[in-house]
Amino acid sequence: MRQEEETPVEELSGRTAVVTGGAAGIGRAVGRRLAREGMKVVLADRDADTLEATAAELRGEGHEVTAVPTDVSDPEANVRLADAAFDAYGNVHLLHLNAGIGGTVPLLDPDPEVWQRVVGVNLLGVVYGIKAFGTRMVDAGEDGVIVATSSGAGAEGTSYQSGPYAATKNAVVSVMESLYGELRDRKATVRAALLFPPLTESSMGNPRVEQWLRDNGVPTTLMQPEDVAELLLDGVRRGRFYIRINEAENERLFGNRLSPEFFAWNERITRGRAEAQISDTAPDGHLW
Numbered sequence: 001m002r003q004e005e006e007t008p009v010e011e012l013s014g015r016t017a018v019v020t021g022g023a024a025g026i027g028r029a030v031g032r033r034l035a036r037e038g039m040k041v042v043l044a045d046r047d048a049d050t051l052e053a054t055a056a057e058l059r060g061e062g063h064e065v066t067a068v069p070t071d072v073s074d075p076e077a078n079v080r081l082a083d084a085a086f087d088a089y090g091n092v093h094l095l096h097l098n099a100g101i102g103g104t105v106p107l108l109d110p111d112p113e114v115w116q117r118v119v120g121v122n123l124l125g126v127v128y129g130i131k132a133f134g135t136r137m138v139d140a141g142e143d144g145v146i147v148a149t150s151s152g153a154g155a156e157g158t159s160y161q162s163g164p165y166a167a168t169k170n171a172v173v174s175v176m177e178s179l180y181g182e183l184r185d186r187k188a189t190v191r192a193a194l195l196f197p198p199l200t201e202s203s204m205g206n207p208r209v210e211q212w213l214r215d216n217g218v219p220t221t222l223m224q225p226e227d228v229a230e231l232l233l234d235g236v237r238r239g240r241f242y243i244r245i246n247e248a249e250n251e252r253l254f255g256n257r258l259s260p261e262f263f264a265w266n267e268r269i270t271r272g273r274a275e276a277q278i279s280d281t282a283p284d285g286h287l288w
């Protein structure tokens, strides 16, 4: 079944969104885009100053925005965030678990610190978010969606030089696929979804990263946070589970800014992993 056949969140205006990592980059653009759709937006971020500045900016544009300083790697902070959102607006209809950090360290380096930090934010931050919000959203009985931000780095082959990042982004895919199954079994009116941003200009993506990837055989194109916000909104509207740019979205939403070579690379890498497992070969074909 194509994922577009799932029930979409029909009406966003007047409803409530929570976006983690909402102070900057993709989260800020998503917050603004959803606010422009008429949603009440709760932004959460551990960077309290940037968070307040972003919230003030959006309020200045006439939007209803609440800022809740939150470290998503702390389970109690996620509960406090949920309390704040439910107390302020009664329910949450779109939860975007987007906060994430980079992590590049060789596995043969004996120090576990980077791994602990990246797992805490990128993986447990998503799990704690689901635990804090999920049951309350389901019990409310209204349409809703829980979206987590993954990345090509783990989902489409493995970007092996950034092990902690790739591993956690891979794990986020498993977490959200599990959530999909749990919600389906419960016949919940809340859905799960996964966002795969392409390389995007932010504190994580920039022209230098774009060049480095190109030099390493990834024919990528740097996109803007506003593009990802558009992709997310379109994907939520259409009830997609895997919200990623395919060639149709590339044409429809982005004027074919991503190259045909990018999609060919993507397909080769994604199939390469499955084929390597089936044919019992080494992972060279899907490491990047």
Ligand SMILES: NC(=O)c1ccc[n+]([C@@H]2O[C@H](COP(=O)([O-])OP(=O)(O)OC[C@H]3O[C@@H](n4cnc5c(N)ncnc54)[C@H](O)[C@@H]3O)[C@@H](O)[C@H]2O)c1
Pocket: 020, 021, 022, 023, 024, 025, 026, 027, 044, 045, 046, 047, 070, 071, 072, 073, 098, 099, 100, 101, 121, 125, 149, 150, 151, 152, 196, 197, 198, 199, 200, 201, 202, 203, 204, 205
């Ligand atoms: N930029 C890209 O190219 C790209 C590509 C694929 C996936 N992603 C993913 O998109 C998401 C957003 O990244 P971005 O590119 O906007 O980066 P960004 O650094 O601009 O934004 C991330 C935000 O998350 C916040 N944050 C970090 N740790 C946090 C924590 N423990 N608790 C709460 N907030 C925290 C940061 O303060 C920041 O405001 C991340 O999950 C990232 O892995 C980004």
